[in-house]
Amino acid sequence: MRFRKIFPAVFAAAFAGGLLFFPAAAARGAARGLEYCLVILVPSLFPFMVLSTYLVKSGISESLGRFLSPATRFLFHLPGCSAATIFMSMIGGFPVGARGIAALYEEGSINDREAGRMLSFCVNAGPAFVISVVGLGLLGSVEAGAILLTAQLLAALLLGVFLGAAAKSGGSPPQRPKRKTSASPFINSTIDAAKGTMNMCAFVILFSVLISLLRETGAAIVLGR
Numbered sequence: 001m002r003f004r005k006i007f008p009a010v011f012a013a014a015f016a017g018g019l020l021f022f023p024a025a026a027a028r029g030a031a032r033g034l035e036y037c038l039v040i041l042v043p044s045l046f047p048f049m050v051l052s053t054y055l056v057k058s059g060i061s062e063s064l065g066r067f068l069s070p071a072t073r074f075l076f077h078l079p080g081c082s083a084a085t086i087f088m089s090m091i092g093g094f095p096v097g098a099r100g101i102a103a104l105y106e107e108g109s110i111n112d113r114e115a116g117r118m119l120s121f122c123v124n125a126g127p128a129f130v131i132s133v134v135g136l137g138l139l140g141s142v143e144a145g146a147i148l149l150t151a152q153l154l155a156a157l158l159l160g161v162f163l164g165a166a167a168k169s170g171g172s173p174p175q176r177p178k179r180k181t182s183a184s185p186f187i188n189s190t191i192d193a194a195k196g197t198m199n200m201c202a203f204v205i206l207f208s209v210l211i212s213l214l215r216e217t218g219a220a221i222v223l224g225r
């Protein structure tokens with residue numbers, strides 16, 4: 001308990017000292033984080049986040065759900081409106097699935113238990129990251145990246161099936177929250193995606209500054225031992 005009280009004060013003092021005595025390193029870290037956000041994060045995630053939220057808020061996912069409901073009910077014990085979000089989570093990267101699930105819950109299309117189950121298998125790395133960064137960049141093989149992507153998707157789908165089977169035997173689901181109407185789904189989807197993207201960028205920049213300060217002070221070497 002005492003450690004929990006002392007650690008925030010020590011961290012704040014160390015962070016303030018780093019910003020005071022190493023402003024150039026902090027600025028370089030912030031610039032690198034901002035560049036990463038503008039060059040990689042925003043272009044690769046923002047459009048998918050807008051689309052995944054728009055599919056829910058515009059009612060498209062609900063319309064698709066009328067046709068896909070038998071499959072989602074049978075496989076995942078989820079309403080048909082979840083199909084679009086499940087698909088987007090497989091191709092859009094980590095935040096896209098989470099944003100789509102949040103939109104479904106906010107619209108009253110799924111309840112908290114269904115949202116929790118979806119979070120377990122609808123938050124996946126995107127194909128571009130797995131194949132290009134991990135496969136080609138780290139392993140030097142596009143084929144290896146494709147194998148990893150296939151394994152990830154199969155594991156996620158199997159987890160969804162297992163969780164759905166467990167939910168079927170868990171009794172009747174709780175009532176879903178009341179659906180909230182949206183007068184302008186495209187504008188609201190864009191605003192929601194922008195807020196989510198800004199939040200991610202803020203953390204990327206912050207941790208980039210922290211890493212830069214750790215390297216400048218030599219603390220990164222000590223912590224790495």
